[in-house]
Amino acid sequence: MQKVLKRLLSFVISLVLISSLFLGQTVTAEINIPPKPAQSIYVQDYANVLSADTKSTINTIGSELDKKTKAQIVVVTIDSLNNNPLEDYSLAVLRGWGIGDSKLNNGVLLLVAVQDRKSRIEVGYGLEGALNDAKTGTIQDNYLIPFFQQGNYDEGILNTYKILATGVAQEYKIAIDVGNIKTVSQATDTSEELPWWAQILVGIFFVGLLIVDWMFFGGFFTRMLLIIFSRGRGGGGFGGGSGGGGGSSRGW
Amino acid sequence: MTKKSTWIIVGVVVIAILGFFMAYNNLVSLNEDVTGKWSQVENQLQRRADLIPNLVNTVKGYAAHEQQAIQAVTEARTQLGGAKGPEAMAGANENLTSAISRLLVVVENYPDLKADANFRALMDELAGSENRIAIARRDYNNSVQIYNTKIKTLPTSLYAGMLGFGPREYFKVDEEAKKVPDVTF
Numbered sequence: 341m342q343k344v345l346k347r348l349l350s351f352v353i354s355l356v357l358i359s360s361l362f363l364g365q366t367v368t369a370e371i372n373i374p375p376k377p378a379q380s381i382y383v384q385d386y387a388n389v390l391s392a393d394t395k396s397t398i399n400t401i402g403s404e405l406d407k408k409t410k411a412q413i414v415v416v417t418i419d420s421l422n423n424n425p426l427e428d429y430s431l432a433v434l435r436g437w438g439i440g441d442s443k444l445n446n447g448v449l450l451l452v453a454v455q456d457r458k459s460r461i462e463v464g465y466g467l468e469g470a471l472n473d474a475k476t477g478t479i480q481d482n483y484l485i486p487f488f489q490q491g492n493y494d495e496g497i498l499n500t501y502k503i504l505a506t507g508v509a510q511e512y513k514i515a516i517d518v519g520n521i522k523t524v525s526q527a528t529d530t531s532e533e534l535p536w537w538a539q540i541l542v543g544i545f546f547v548g549l550l551i552v553d554w555m556f557f558g559g560f561f562t563r564m565l566l567i568i569f570s571r572g573r574g575g576g577g578f579g580g581g582s583g584g585g586g587g588s589s590r591g592w
Numbered sequence: 593m594t595k596k597s598t599w600i601i602v603g604v605v606v607i608a609i610l611g612f613f614m615a616y617n618n619l620v621s622l623n624e625d626v627t628g629k630w631s632q633v634e635n636q637l638q639r640r641a642d643l644i645p646n647l648v649n650t651v652k653g654y655a656a657h658e659q660q661a662i663q664a665v666t667e668a669r670t671q672l673g674g675a676k677g678p679e680a681m682a683g684a685n686e687n688l689t690s691a692i693s694r695l696l697v698v699v700e701n702y703p704d705l706k707a708d709a710n711f712r713a714l715m716d717e718l719a720g721s722e723n724r725i726a727i728a729r730r731d732y733n734n735s736v737q738i739y740n741t742k743i744k745t746l747p748t749s750l751y752a753g754m755l756g757f758g759p760r761e762y763f764k765v766d767e768e769a770k771k772v773p774d775v776t777f
Contacts, residue, residue, distance in 0.1 A: 350607070474714075585726065588720060589719070
């Protein structure tokens, strides 16, 4: 009887605490954006306007820049905005995917809506100095729109990407070669690993903790930890950056 | 009372106290979030206000005799500078938005001005500023909604008032004035 009471109590308490954590966690997802990609994160060509060469060049430049500066420049082409405002859509992608580092907020998104004939460069908080609104407007005027007007999306996007990458590299005072890059460098896993026996010990330790938690606390701490971790990064290559609407829009 | 049940009661009390701490900290951080988002709104409003003198000077260079429209923008900017609190600032900001859009309509008659590189850059900055204000406002209002919902619903509503957590003000905008002036050329 006492055991049942104990379990019931801890269950009720954890339920109250957990629900109080969830209250107010209203997610505002009014715009339907594509799911966060796990591969080829620097270019997502949903409108099918880019050549394989261009995509591989962009991924190469993008990953080099990412490695050196943690800044992420991402190209997304879509057919249609489905009547969503361009600015809202691009911000939803930048924030939703978490482009750029979560502390530096140094993400840049080049969004092209082919059928709507609209483009936008969305800049995260951290790069608003290097790529101010006027600059992103000029970049589109000079390197993007002229090609788009000829129907050459491939060239326009590649050119703009290179200019953006150069601009970001200058901001971080690093050298980046956007001209002669040939192969896609594979991202290497640099995390150091523990020896196998230590991994097993750690594993046993955590299983032990889990058992103790479920036996004596009704799994209260396990649930807490799950909630905390589920709010963090969900894997993938993006860093969790954010922005506040910097950048500029164009049409052609 | 057995020794075992004493320990159970102690455990329950400890968990209840911890729970209270967490709930209180949660309220504090939600409230701080609202404050932080508000300062972001103020920053962005200020950012746009700072663009006005430059805009006015550029327009004057080409269209000096459009006194009325220029004057209206300058006045609206001053008015925004004096406004305090979300509601007053929202109103003053709407006035500035409509004064700017009236000025931009006037500017349509001056092709030389529209072709000016400095003016084009300003238009990008202005459009960017409008967009940032819209986003900062939305972020702020979302944050207020989360906070206000929290303090008005159970179980928080039982103690939020006692701990000094009152509701926060929304940054309200007329649907009419919400339309950002169209500055594409």
